[in-house]
Amino acid sequence: MPFKETMKIFKKPDCLTKIPMRYCPGCGHGIVHRLIAEVIDELGIRENTVGIAPVGCSVFIDEYFDCDMIQTAHGRAPAVATGIKRCLPNLVVFSYQGDGDLAAIGTAETVHAATRSENFTTIFVNNAIYGMTGGQQAPTTLPTQKTTTTPYGRDTKIHGFPVKVCEMLASLDGPTYLERVTVSKVAGVLKTKRAIKKAFQLQLDGLGFSLVEVLSPCPTGWGITPQKACEYVDEVMTPYYPLGVFKDLTKK
Amino acid sequence: MRQEVIISGFGGQGVIKAGVLLATTAMTENKHCTHFPSYGAEMRGGTANCSIIVSTDEIASPIVNEPDTVIAMNEPSLDKFEPKLKKGGLLIYNSSLISKKPSRSDIEIIAVPANEIAEQIGTTKCANMVVMGTYAAKTNAVSIDAIKASLSVVFAGKDKFLDINKSALDEGAKLK
Amino acid sequence: MGIEKYKKGTKVLIKGNEAMAEGAVRAGCRFFGGYPITPQNEVPEYLSWRLFEVGGTFIQAESEVAAINMLYGASACGTRSMTSSSGCGISLKQEGISYIASAELPIFYANMIRGGPGLGNIAPCQGDYFQATRGGGHGDYRVIVLAPNSVQEMGNFPKLVYDLADKYRIPAMILADGLLGQMMEPVSFDFDWVDISKIPSKDYILNGCKGRERRVINTLHMDVDVLEKHNWHLFEKYNKIAANEIRFEERYTDDAELIIVAYGTAARIAVDAIVKARKEGIKVGLLRPITLWPFPEDVVAKLAERVGKILVVEMSLGQLVEDVRMFANGKSEIYFYGRPGGVVPNPEEVLGVIKRAMKSNIKAGEFCHLKKL
Numbered sequence: 001m002p003f004k005e006t007m008k009i010f011k012k013p014d015c016l017t018k019i020p021m022r023y024c025p026g027c028g029h030g031i032v033h034r035l036i037a038e039v040i041d042e043l044g045i046r047e048n049t050v051g052i053a054p055v056g057c058s059v060f061i062d063e064y065f066d067c068d069m070i071q072t073a074h075g076r077a078p079a080v081a082t083g084i085k086r087c088l089p090n091l092v093v094f095s096y097q098g099d100g101d102l103a104a105i106g107t108a109e110t111v112h113a114a115t116r117s118e119n120f121t122t123i124f125v126n127n128a129i130y131g132m133t134g135g136q137q138a139p140t141t142l143p144t145q146k147t148t149t150t151p152y153g154r155d156t157k158i159h160g161f162p163v164k165v166c167e168m169l170a171s172l173d174g175p176t177y178l179e180r181v182t183v184s185k186v187a188g189v190l191k192t193k194r195a196i197k198k199a200f201q202l203q204l205d206g207l208g209f210s211l212v213e214v215l216s217p218c219p220t221g222w223g224i225t226p227q228k229a230c231e232y233v234d235e236v237m238t239p240y241y242p243l244g245v246f247k248d249l250t251k252k
Numbered sequence: 253m254r255q256e257v258i259i260s261g262f263g264g265q266g267v268i269k270a271g272v273l274l275a276t277t278a279m280t281e282n283k284h285c286t287h288f289p290s291y292g293a294e295m296r297g298g299t300a301n302c303s304i305i306v307s308t309d310e311i312a313s314p315i316v317n318e319p320d321t322v323i324a325m326n327e328p329s330l331d332k333f334e335p336k337l338k339k340g341g342l343l344i345y346n347s348s349l350i351s352k353k354p355s356r357s358d359i360e361i362i363a364v365p366a367n368e369i370a371e372q373i374g375t376t377k378c379a380n381m382v383v384m385g386t387y388a389a390k391t392n393a394v395s396i397d398a399i400k401a402s403l404s405v406v407f408a409g410k411d412k413f414l415d416i417n418k419s420a421l422d423e424g425a426k427l428k
Numbered sequence: 429m430g431i432e433k434y435k436k437g438t439k440v441l442i443k444g445n446e447a448m449a450e451g452a453v454r455a456g457c458r459f460f461g462g463y464p465i466t467p468q469n470e471v472p473e474y475l476s477w478r479l480f481e482v483g484g485t486f487i488q489a490e491s492e493v494a495a496i497n498m499l500y501g502a503s504a505c506g507t508r509s510m511t512s513s514s515g516c517g518i519s520l521k522q523e524g525i526s527y528i529a530s531a532e533l534p535i536f537y538a539n540m541i542r543g544g545p546g547l548g549n550i551a552p553c554q555g556d557y558f559q560a561t562r563g564g565g566h567g568d569y570r571v572i573v574l575a576p577n578s579v580q581e582m583g584n585f586p587k588l589v590y591d592l593a594d595k596y597r598i599p600a601m602i603l604a605d606g607l608l609g610q611m612m613e614p615v616s617f618d619f620d621w622v623d624i625s626k627i628p629s630k631d632y633i634l635n636g637c638k639g640r641e642r643r644v645i646n647t648l649h650m651d652v653d654v655l656e657k658h659n660w661h662l663f664e665k666y667n668k669i670a671a672n673e674i675r676f677e678e679r680y681t682d683d684a685e686l687i688i689v690a691y692g693t694a695a696r697i698a699v700d701a702i703v704k705a706r707k708e709g710i711k712v713g714l715l716r717p718i719t720l721w722p723f724p725e726d727v728v729a730k731l732a733e734r735v736g737k738i739l740v741v742e743m744s745l746g747q748l749v750e751d752v753r754m755f756a757n758g759k760s761e762i763y764f765y766g767r768p769g770g771v772v773p774n775p776e777e778v779l780g781v782i783k784r785a786m787k788s789n790i791k792a793g794e795f796c797h798l799k800k801l
Contacts, residue, residue: 047638050505053646062644068634070504070645073527076497079461079489083501083509084634086485087459091505091636109497112490272612276441279614287441287612291467291550312699314611317774 026226028216075106261325385424496524543770551770684713
C-alpha cells in the first residue's frame with residue numbers, strides 16, 4: 001500500500017547550509033557535523049551560537065554551519081572561544097577540533113581552557129591521523145600504525161606514545177564533562193548525539209567546560225575501505241581509547 | 253633650577269618610594285619631574301635605586317648619568333654612586349649602615365645616622381624619610397611642608413605612619 | 429563617577445605602563461589577555477584589578493600565543509581588547525596578529541621593547557622596529573605603529589590606537605621600551621571617559637545571527653583570485669591610512685643644518701643633545717616620527733632636500749635609518765648612530781656624534797655609520 005501523501009520524515013538540519021561537504025567517502029566528520037546541527041536545532045540555539053573552525057580536514061566548517069562562525073589558527077580554537085565567551089557569555093560557543101589541532105599544536109590551549117573550566121563546548125574528532133595534509137602521524141596515532149611520516153609504523157621508542165585526551169583532561173579539577181564516543185556504528189552515533197546534547201546543555205546551564213571526543217574513521221588516511229575503517233575503529237582504536245564518561249561533575 | 257638625584261639602597265629600605273615622594277612633591281609644586289627606577293631581576297635581593305630629576309624646565313632625558321645629589325642608604329650604593337657624583341655635588345649617606353668614609357674631597361658630604369634616628373622616632377622603616385628631610389632642607393629642591401602634604405598621596409592607606417614620617421622628615425632636616 | 433579613576437586633566441604621577449593601562453580602560457578596553465614578561469608587568473598587574481572594577485575581563489593566559497588568540501575572539505565579538513608584552517612575547521603573538529590583520533579586526537597591542545635578540549635582557553631597547561613596521565608576522569600586511577616618548581603620551585595614545593583600529597579595522601600598536609614603561613612622570617588624561625555603549629556598533633561582529641544573515645570571520649581563501657582581491661583590498665586600506673594618519677613632531681627644524689631623526693626614548697635623549705648643541709651655536713633640529721607606520725615619508729623627503737645632513741639616532745643596529753635613507757632618496761648626507769643591546773645613549777655622547785657629523789665631509793646620498801668611539 002502506497003502512502004496517500006508524501007510525508008517528510010528526514011531532512012537536513014536547519015543549522016547546516018546547503019553547501020555540499022567536501023569530505024571523503026566514509027569519513028566521520030559529516031556524521032559529527034550533522035549531530036551537532038541536530039542538537040543546535042533541537043535546543044533552538046542556532047541564532048545564538050558561534051562556532052569555531054579549526055585547521056585540518058574540518059577547516060571549512062564555517063561554510064557548513066548556518067550560524068555565526070569564526071575560523072582560527074591551528075590549535076588556537078580554545079583561546080578564541082575563551083575570548084568570545086568571556087565577552088558575550090550569553091552566546092553558545094563550540095569549538096570543533098581534530099587530533100592534531102587539539103592534542104598536538106593546541107595542547108596548551110586545550111588544557112588551560114579546560115582547567116579554567118571555560119564555559120564552552122569542544123567537539124574533538126579523533127581519527128588518529130593528519131587527514132588534510134596527507135596522512136601524517138597524529139598525536140593520537142596508535143602504536144604500530146603506519147602513516148606517511150611513520151612508514152614503518154609508529155614505534156613508541158622513536159615516536160613516543162599516543163595522547164589520551166579524555167584521560168589527561170580528567171586529571172584536572174576544571175572540566176565539567178568529558179566523554180569518549182564513536183560514530184562507527186548506529187548505536188555509537190546515537191550515543192554521540194546524546195553526549196553532544198548533554199555538553200551543549202551543560203554550557204547553557206553555565207556549568208563549565210565540556211568536551212566530547214569522537215573516535216572517527218578516516219578510510220583515506222588509513223588506506224582502507226569505509227567498511228574496514230569502521231571495523232578498525234571498533235577493533236583497534238576502541239581498545240586503546242576506551243569509550244565512556246571520564247568526568248561528569250553533574251553526577252555527584 | 254634643576255636637580256638630578258639618585259637614591260640607592262637595599263631592597264626594602266624604601267628608596268624607590270622615597271624617590272616617588274620626591275617626584276610627587278615636585279609635581280605638586282608645579283615643577284617638571286621624572287622618576288626612573290631600577291627594575292626586574294636586579295631588584296630581587298640586590299641593590300635598588302632610582303633616578304629623579306626635578307626641574308623648572310622641561311626634562312628631556314630621564315636618565316641620570318652625573319647626579320647633583322646621591323643619597324646612599326647602604327655601602328654598595330656608596331661604592332657604586334659616589335664616583336658618579338658631579339663635582340661639587342652633594343652626598344648624603346646613611347652612617348648607621350656605612351662604616352667607611354666617602355673618599356672624594358670635591359663634593360659636599362653629610363653623614364646621617366638615619367637608622368638610629370628612625371629607631372628613636374619609632375621604626376627603622378622611616379629611615380628613608382630621615383634622609384629625605386636632610387635632602388630637602390639642604391637643597392630646597394622641594395619644601396619640607398610640600399613633602400609632608402604629599403605623604404598621604406604616596407603612602408595612601410597608611411595614615412598610621414603619617415606622624416612618624418613627618419617627625420622623621422623634621423629630624424632629618426635638622427642635619428642639613 | 430566612581431569607575432573614572434582620575435578626573436580629566438588632573439595631574440598624577442604614575443609609571444608609563446600604568447598610564448597606558450589606565451588610558452586603555454578609559455578608552456573603552458574591556459578585555460585583556462596577556463602573559464607576564466619584564467618590563468611590561470605593571471600592565472597586566474594594573475588591569476587585573478582595574479578591568480574587574482569596570483566590569484571587563486582580565487585573563488592571564490597560558491602563553492602569548494593563547495593571549496593574542498583570546499583577543500581574536502574578543503575583538504570578533506566587538507569588544508575593545510588589549511594585550512601587551514615585550515620582544516620575545518610579541519614574536520609569539522605574530523601568528524595571531526597576522527590572522528587578525530587578515531580578518532580585519534581592531535585590536536590594541538603594546539610592545540615595551542627589551543634588549544634582544546633571543547632572551548636578551550630587560551633594558552630599554554628599540555630593536556623591534558623592523559618587526560613592528562613591517563607587519564611582523566607572515567603574509568602581506570601592516571599594522572599601525574604609534575611611538576610615544578613620554579608617560580603623557582603613553583596615557584593618551586590608547587584612545588588614538590582604538591579609534592584608528594576601529595576606523596580602519598586593523599591591529600594597532602604602541603611601540604615603546606622599558607624606560608617609557610618603568611619611568612614615572614606627571615600625566616593628565618586629556619580625553620573623556622569613553623562610554624562603551626556609545627561606540628558605534630560594528631556590522632561584522634559575531635553576536636548570534638538572530639534577525640540577520642549569519643556572519644563568518646575567516647582568513648582562509650583557497651581561491652587565489654579571491655585571496656589576491658583580499659590582498660589588494662588591504663593594500664588600498666593601507667594606502668588610505670598612509671594618506672591620512674601620519675603623525676610626527678618637528679622641533680628646531682626651521683634653521684637647522686643637521687636634523688636628528690629619532691623616536692621614543694632616543695628622541696628624548698636627542699632633545700637634550702640638541703639643546704646642548706644649540707648652546708654651542710650648532711644648529712640642530714629634530715624630526716620625531718610618532719607613527720612609525722605609516723612613516724612620515726614626505727616629511728623626510730622634504731627635509732632631505734632642504735637640510736644637508738641627517739643623523740639617525742637609534743637604540744638598535746640601524747633599522748629606522750633604512751626608512752630614512754629610502755625616503756631621503758639620495759638628497760642628503762645620512763649619518764647613523766646606534767646603541768643596541770639595551771644601552772641608552774647619554775646626551776653628551778649624542779652631542780659628540782652631532783659634532784662628528786657636522787665636521788664630516790661626505791657627499792649627499794652617502795651613508796656614514798658613526799660608530800661609538
